Amino acid sequence: MREKVTIQDLEGADLALWAARAQGVEERKGIKLYASGPCLYRDTGPGGEPFPFRPDSNLGDSAILIQEMTQAGILTxxxxxxxxxxxxxxxxxxxxTPSAALTRCYIAWKLGQDFTATPTN
Structure with a gap:
């Protein structure tokens, strides 16, 4: 079993995965996501297909996170x-980077500042 990591230590697809989970993407869409290597995937049973959600590296993907945070408080x-x-x-x-840092802020807000995760890749 891999060692748990803090929000600060999450990177790449793991950071995107936990942001998606914090936002409730899996529940809303009825899917299961996982990170493998540098990519985020939707589980399709015997495999997976790429899931295009990378708020940690694309401000366009983080727009929904930005909107939620600015409606609830002050994001800088x-x-x-x-x-x-x-x-x-x-x-x-x-x-x-601003996009990775705001993604970490979102996870801390939604899952708690003491949140730790088991990395998936």
């Missing part, structure tokens, strides 16, 4: 990261 993007603050939640910030 920097050239070196992002921070988010909401009433009843508190404040969290991460360094890195």
């Amino acid at each position: 993007l920097f050239g070196h990261g992002a921070q988010f603050e909401a009433q009843g939640f508190g404040h969290v910030g991460f360094t890195g």
Whole structure:
């Protein structure tokens, strides 16, 4: 079994996977997602097909996350990261690319700042 990682340590497809789970994509669409290598996939039973959701590397994909966070609080993007603050939640910030940092902020907001995950790739 792989060691659990914190939000700060999640990268690539694992970061996108947990953002999708935090947003409830699997439940809403009735699908199961998994990360393998650098890609996010939808489980199709005997295999998988690529699932186009990479908010960690594409601001277009993170638009829904940005919308949710700005409706709930204050999201600030920097050239070196992002921070988010909401009433009843508190404040969290991460360094890195703006899209990866805001994705981490979203996961912390939705799943908790002490969230840890078992990496899948």
